[in-house]
Amino acid sequence: MDSASDGLMRMAAFTWLRDLRNIYGDVVPFAELQKGFPFSSGRVRVMGPQGIFIPQGGSVPLSITTAPPKPGKDRPYDDQIGDDHLLRYKYRGTDIRHRENAGLRRAMVENLQLIYFWAVGQYFPVWPAFVAADDPGSLTFTVGFDAEQAIGGRELLEAGADARRAYITQERRVRVHQAQFRQKVLVAYRSSCAICRLRHTELLDAAHILPDGHPRGEPIVPNGLALCKIHHAAFDRNILGIRPDLQVEVRADILEEVDGPMLRYGLQACDKKQLLVPRRPGDKPRPEFLDERYQQFREAS
Ligand SMILES: [Zn+2]
Structure with missing residues:
Protein backbone atom coordinates (compact mmCIF):
# COMPACT_ATOMS: atom_id res chain seq x y z
CA MET A 1 0.00 0.00 0.00
CA THR A 169 -10.74 14.29 29.78
CA GLN A 170 -12.18 13.67 33.22
CA GLU A 171 -15.67 13.50 31.69
CA ARG A 172 -14.52 10.81 29.34
CA ARG A 173 -12.99 8.81 32.16
CA VAL A 174 -16.25 9.08 34.05
CA ARG A 175 -18.13 7.88 30.98
CA VAL A 176 -15.78 4.94 30.65
CA HIS A 177 -16.38 4.11 34.31
CA GLN A 178 -20.13 4.27 33.71
CA ALA A 179 -19.90 2.09 30.62
CA GLN A 180 -17.90 -0.45 32.56
CA PHE A 181 -20.38 -0.42 35.45
CA ARG A 182 -23.31 -0.84 33.09
CA GLN A 183 -21.61 -3.72 31.32
CA LYS A 184 -20.88 -5.60 34.57
CA VAL A 185 -24.35 -5.05 35.99
CA LEU A 186 -26.09 -6.18 32.79
CA VAL A 187 -23.95 -9.32 32.67
CA ALA A 188 -24.76 -10.08 36.34
CA TYR A 189 -28.51 -9.62 35.71
CA ARG A 190 -28.40 -11.48 32.40
CA SER A 191 -29.59 -8.39 30.56
CA SER A 192 -32.97 -8.38 32.20
CA CYS A 193 -34.84 -5.74 34.25
CA ALA A 194 -34.78 -6.81 37.92
CA ILE A 195 -38.37 -5.65 38.31
CA CYS A 196 -40.25 -6.49 35.10
CA ARG A 197 -37.81 -8.96 33.39
CA LEU A 198 -37.71 -6.88 30.20
CA ARG A 199 -34.84 -8.23 28.12
CA HIS A 200 -34.10 -5.39 25.70
CA THR A 201 -30.52 -4.26 26.34
CA GLU A 202 -31.19 -0.94 24.58
CA LEU A 203 -33.86 -0.20 27.18
CA LEU A 204 -31.83 -1.26 30.21
CA ASP A 205 -29.71 0.81 32.56
CA ALA A 206 -27.42 0.04 35.44
CA ALA A 207 -29.05 1.89 38.32
CA HIS A 208 -27.15 2.79 41.48
CA ILE A 209 -28.81 1.67 44.73
CA LEU A 210 -26.96 4.31 46.74
CA PRO A 211 -26.60 7.14 44.25
CA ASP A 212 -23.45 8.39 42.63
CA GLY A 213 -22.17 11.09 44.96
CA HIS A 214 -23.22 9.20 48.12
CA PRO A 215 -20.11 8.29 50.15
CA ARG A 216 -20.79 4.61 49.49
CA GLY A 217 -22.45 5.05 46.08
CA GLU A 218 -19.74 3.14 44.30
CA PRO A 219 -20.06 1.78 40.77
CA ILE A 220 -19.83 -1.85 41.90
CA VAL A 221 -22.27 -4.65 41.06
CA PRO A 222 -23.58 -5.07 44.67
CA ASN A 223 -24.57 -1.40 44.53
CA GLY A 224 -26.20 -1.84 41.13
CA LEU A 225 -29.50 -3.03 39.70
CA ALA A 226 -30.31 -3.70 36.07
CA LEU A 227 -33.52 -1.78 35.47
CA CYS A 228 -35.43 -0.80 32.36
CA LYS A 229 -35.67 2.93 31.66
CA ILE A 230 -39.10 3.34 33.23
CA HIS A 231 -38.29 1.37 36.39
CA HIS A 232 -34.95 3.10 36.72
CA ALA A 233 -36.64 6.50 36.62
CA ALA A 234 -39.38 5.30 38.97
CA PHE A 235 -36.77 3.99 41.45
CA ASP A 236 -34.69 7.17 41.31
CA ARG A 237 -37.76 9.35 41.88
CA ASN A 238 -39.15 7.23 44.71
CA ILE A 239 -42.25 6.19 42.79
CA LEU A 240 -41.31 2.71 43.82
CA GLY A 241 -38.94 1.36 46.42
CA ILE A 242 -37.18 -1.94 47.06
CA ARG A 243 -37.38 -3.45 50.51
CA PRO A 244 -34.27 -5.13 51.90
CA ASP A 245 -36.12 -8.47 51.60
CA LEU A 246 -36.19 -7.79 47.83
CA GLN A 247 -39.87 -7.00 47.55
CA VAL A 248 -40.90 -4.13 45.30
CA GLU A 249 -43.13 -1.54 46.90
CA VAL A 250 -45.06 1.00 44.84
CA ARG A 251 -45.83 4.30 46.57
CA ALA A 252 -49.33 4.41 48.07
CA ASP A 253 -50.60 7.43 46.10
CA ILE A 254 -49.46 5.85 42.83
CA LEU A 255 -51.44 2.69 43.67
CA GLU A 256 -54.59 4.78 44.04
CA GLU A 257 -54.28 6.58 40.71
CA VAL A 258 -56.43 5.60 37.78
CA ASP A 259 -54.92 5.74 34.31
CA GLY A 260 -54.03 3.69 31.23
CA PRO A 261 -52.03 0.47 30.79
CA MET A 262 -48.62 2.03 31.42
CA LEU A 263 -49.63 2.97 34.94
CA ARG A 264 -51.56 -0.21 35.53
CA TYR A 265 -49.16 -2.78 34.11
CA GLY A 266 -45.94 -0.78 34.11
CA LEU A 267 -46.11 0.45 37.69
CA GLN A 268 -49.04 -0.69 39.83
CA ALA A 269 -48.63 -4.36 38.86
CA CYS A 270 -45.06 -4.29 40.17
CA ASP A 271 -46.22 -3.79 43.75
CA LYS A 272 -45.17 -6.73 45.97
CA LYS A 273 -43.24 -8.37 43.15
CA GLN A 274 -40.05 -10.15 44.11
CA LEU A 275 -36.90 -8.59 42.69
CA LEU A 276 -34.96 -10.76 40.26
CA VAL A 277 -31.32 -10.82 41.45
CA PRO A 278 -28.11 -12.43 40.20
CA ARG A 279 -27.28 -15.97 41.25
CA ARG A 280 -23.69 -15.23 42.22
CA PRO A 281 -23.64 -14.22 45.90
CA GLY A 282 -21.02 -11.54 45.23
CA ASP A 283 -23.25 -9.93 42.61
CA LYS A 284 -26.42 -9.74 44.70
CA PRO A 285 -27.50 -6.30 45.94
CA ARG A 286 -25.96 -5.68 49.35
CA PRO A 287 -28.72 -5.62 52.00
CA GLU A 288 -27.30 -2.59 53.86
CA PHE A 289 -27.33 -0.58 50.61
CA LEU A 290 -30.94 -1.58 49.95
CA ASP A 291 -31.88 -0.83 53.53
CA GLU A 292 -30.42 2.67 53.46
CA ARG A 293 -32.03 3.41 50.10
CA TYR A 294 -35.39 2.02 51.28
CA GLN A 295 -35.36 4.39 54.28
CA GLN A 296 -35.05 7.29 51.81
CA PHE A 297 -38.03 5.93 49.90
CA ARG A 298 -40.06 5.69 53.10
CA GLU A 299 -39.19 9.28 54.01
CA ALA A 300 -40.22 10.47 50.53
CA SER A 301 -43.52 8.60 50.63
ZN1 LIG B 1 -38.61 -2.89 34.10
Missing part, protein backbone atom coordinates in the same frame (compact mmCIF):
# COMPACT_ATOMS: atom_id res chain seq x y z
CA ASP A 2 1.51 3.38 -0.98
CA SER A 3 1.39 6.28 1.43
CA ALA A 4 -1.42 8.06 -0.44
CA SER A 5 -3.79 5.12 -0.19
CA ASP A 6 -2.64 4.46 3.37
CA GLY A 7 -3.69 8.03 4.20
CA LEU A 8 -7.06 7.59 2.50
CA MET A 9 -7.59 4.32 4.35
CA ARG A 10 -6.98 6.02 7.70
CA MET A 11 -9.42 8.80 6.82
CA ALA A 12 -12.05 6.21 5.83
CA ALA A 13 -11.55 4.44 9.17
CA PHE A 14 -11.97 7.69 11.13
CA THR A 15 -15.12 8.65 9.21
CA TRP A 16 -16.59 5.24 9.94
CA LEU A 17 -15.73 5.50 13.64
CA ARG A 18 -17.30 8.95 13.79
CA ASP A 19 -20.52 7.52 12.35
CA LEU A 20 -20.49 4.67 14.87
CA ARG A 21 -19.91 7.13 17.70
CA ASN A 22 -22.94 9.11 16.55
CA ILE A 23 -25.03 5.95 16.82
CA TYR A 24 -23.61 4.30 19.93
CA GLY A 25 -21.78 6.98 21.87
CA ASP A 26 -18.27 6.41 23.12
CA VAL A 27 -18.41 2.68 23.64
CA VAL A 28 -18.97 0.83 20.38
CA PRO A 29 -20.24 -2.77 20.41
CA PHE A 30 -17.59 -5.28 19.45
CA ALA A 31 -19.88 -6.81 16.79
CA GLU A 32 -19.90 -3.48 14.94
CA LEU A 33 -16.14 -3.05 15.15
CA GLN A 34 -15.61 -6.56 13.86
CA LYS A 35 -17.40 -5.74 10.62
CA GLY A 36 -14.60 -3.37 9.61
CA PHE A 37 -14.99 -0.23 7.54
CA PRO A 38 -15.81 0.21 3.85
CA PHE A 39 -12.79 1.09 1.75
CA SER A 40 -12.04 0.65 -1.97
CA SER A 41 -14.90 -1.73 -2.80
CA GLY A 42 -14.36 -3.96 0.23
CA ARG A 43 -14.25 -3.89 3.99
CA VAL A 44 -11.05 -3.44 5.96
CA ARG A 45 -10.63 -4.86 9.43
CA VAL A 46 -9.79 -2.33 12.05
CA MET A 47 -8.46 -4.45 14.88
CA GLY A 48 -6.97 -7.81 15.70
CA PRO A 49 -7.79 -9.99 18.69
CA GLN A 50 -5.47 -7.77 20.72
CA GLY A 51 -2.36 -5.73 20.43
CA ILE A 52 -0.93 -3.96 17.41
CA PHE A 53 -2.99 -4.34 14.25
CA ILE A 54 -1.59 -3.92 10.73
CA PRO A 55 -4.25 -4.05 8.00
CA GLN A 56 -3.81 -6.49 5.16
CA GLY A 57 -1.41 -5.20 2.52
CA GLY A 58 -0.06 -2.51 4.84
CA SER A 59 3.05 -2.19 6.92
CA VAL A 60 2.10 0.51 9.39
CA PRO A 61 -0.37 -0.32 12.17
CA LEU A 62 -3.83 1.16 12.01
CA SER A 63 -4.77 0.44 15.60
CA ILE A 64 -3.50 -0.63 18.98
CA THR A 65 -5.66 -2.33 21.56
CA THR A 66 -5.40 -3.21 25.21
CA ALA A 67 -6.81 -6.58 26.22
CA PRO A 68 -10.29 -6.47 27.76
CA PRO A 69 -10.48 -7.09 31.51
CA LYS A 70 -10.84 -10.76 32.44
CA PRO A 71 -14.29 -11.71 33.76
CA GLY A 72 -14.46 -11.54 37.53
CA LYS A 73 -11.11 -9.80 37.70
CA ASP A 74 -11.07 -6.07 38.05
CA ARG A 75 -8.43 -4.21 36.15
CA PRO A 76 -7.97 -0.50 36.56
CA TYR A 77 -9.48 1.04 33.44
CA ASP A 78 -6.61 3.40 32.89
CA ASP A 79 -3.67 1.38 34.13
CA GLN A 80 -1.61 2.37 31.14
CA ILE A 81 -2.54 6.01 30.87
CA GLY A 82 -0.49 8.16 33.20
CA ASP A 83 -1.28 11.44 34.90
CA ASP A 84 0.50 13.09 31.99
CA HIS A 85 -2.34 11.76 29.75
CA LEU A 86 0.07 9.65 27.78
CA LEU A 87 -0.37 5.98 27.15
CA ARG A 88 2.54 3.62 27.75
CA TYR A 89 2.13 0.84 25.28
CA LYS A 90 4.22 -2.31 25.50
CA TYR A 91 6.09 -3.70 22.50
CA ARG A 92 4.92 -6.89 20.92
CA GLY A 93 7.28 -9.36 22.59
CA THR A 94 10.89 -8.41 23.18
CA ASP A 95 12.23 -8.22 19.61
CA ILE A 96 12.58 -4.53 18.83
CA ARG A 97 12.65 -5.37 15.10
CA HIS A 98 9.43 -7.39 15.17
CA ARG A 99 7.22 -6.29 12.25
CA GLU A 100 4.58 -4.79 14.53
CA ASN A 101 7.11 -2.87 16.62
CA ALA A 102 8.87 -1.65 13.48
CA GLY A 103 5.48 -0.56 12.14
CA LEU A 104 4.72 1.56 15.19
CA ARG A 105 8.18 3.10 14.97
CA ARG A 106 7.41 4.04 11.37
CA ALA A 107 4.09 5.54 12.45
CA MET A 108 6.11 7.71 14.84
CA VAL A 109 8.64 8.82 12.23
CA GLU A 110 5.97 9.54 9.60
CA ASN A 111 3.61 11.02 12.16
CA LEU A 112 0.73 8.76 11.10
CA GLN A 113 -2.58 8.78 12.92
CA LEU A 114 -3.69 5.63 14.69
CA ILE A 115 -6.71 4.40 16.59
CA TYR A 116 -6.40 3.29 20.18
CA PHE A 117 -9.01 0.81 21.37
CA TRP A 118 -9.41 1.19 25.06
CA ALA A 119 -11.01 -2.01 26.31
CA VAL A 120 -13.73 -1.54 28.89
CA GLY A 121 -15.53 -4.83 28.39
CA GLN A 122 -16.62 -3.26 25.13
CA TYR A 123 -14.30 -1.01 23.18
CA PHE A 124 -13.85 2.67 23.44
CA PRO A 125 -12.06 3.93 20.30
CA VAL A 126 -9.84 6.96 20.76
CA TRP A 127 -8.40 8.70 17.71
CA PRO A 128 -6.29 10.20 16.38
CA ALA A 129 -3.53 8.66 18.45
CA PHE A 130 0.13 9.33 17.71
CA VAL A 131 3.24 7.46 18.66
CA ALA A 132 5.20 10.18 20.44
CA ALA A 133 8.23 8.27 21.71
CA ASP A 134 9.94 4.92 21.50
CA ASP A 135 11.92 3.49 24.36
CA PRO A 136 13.66 0.22 23.47
CA GLY A 137 15.10 0.08 26.99
CA SER A 138 11.69 -0.52 28.56
CA LEU A 139 10.20 -2.01 25.36
CA THR A 140 7.56 0.70 25.45
CA PHE A 141 6.04 3.20 23.06
CA THR A 142 4.55 6.43 24.37
CA VAL A 143 1.29 7.32 22.70
CA GLY A 144 -0.49 10.65 22.84
CA PHE A 145 -3.91 11.86 21.74
CA ASP A 146 -4.90 15.15 20.24
CA ALA A 147 -8.51 15.93 19.46
CA GLU A 148 -7.72 19.12 17.57
CA GLN A 149 -5.27 17.41 15.23
CA ALA A 150 -3.20 20.55 15.48
CA ILE A 151 -0.15 18.81 16.81
CA GLY A 152 1.00 15.27 16.66
CA GLY A 153 3.88 12.90 17.05
CA ARG A 154 6.82 14.06 19.06
CA GLU A 155 5.46 17.58 19.34
CA LEU A 156 2.87 16.19 21.73
CA LEU A 157 5.60 15.44 24.23
CA GLU A 158 6.69 19.06 24.31
CA ALA A 159 3.19 20.49 24.18
CA GLY A 160 2.52 19.73 27.83
CA ALA A 161 -0.31 17.90 29.50
CA ASP A 162 -2.89 20.63 28.83
CA ALA A 163 -2.88 20.08 25.09
CA ARG A 164 -3.11 16.33 25.51
CA ARG A 165 -5.86 16.61 28.06
CA ALA A 166 -8.13 17.68 25.22
CA TYR A 167 -8.86 14.05 24.57
CA ILE A 168 -8.67 11.92 27.69
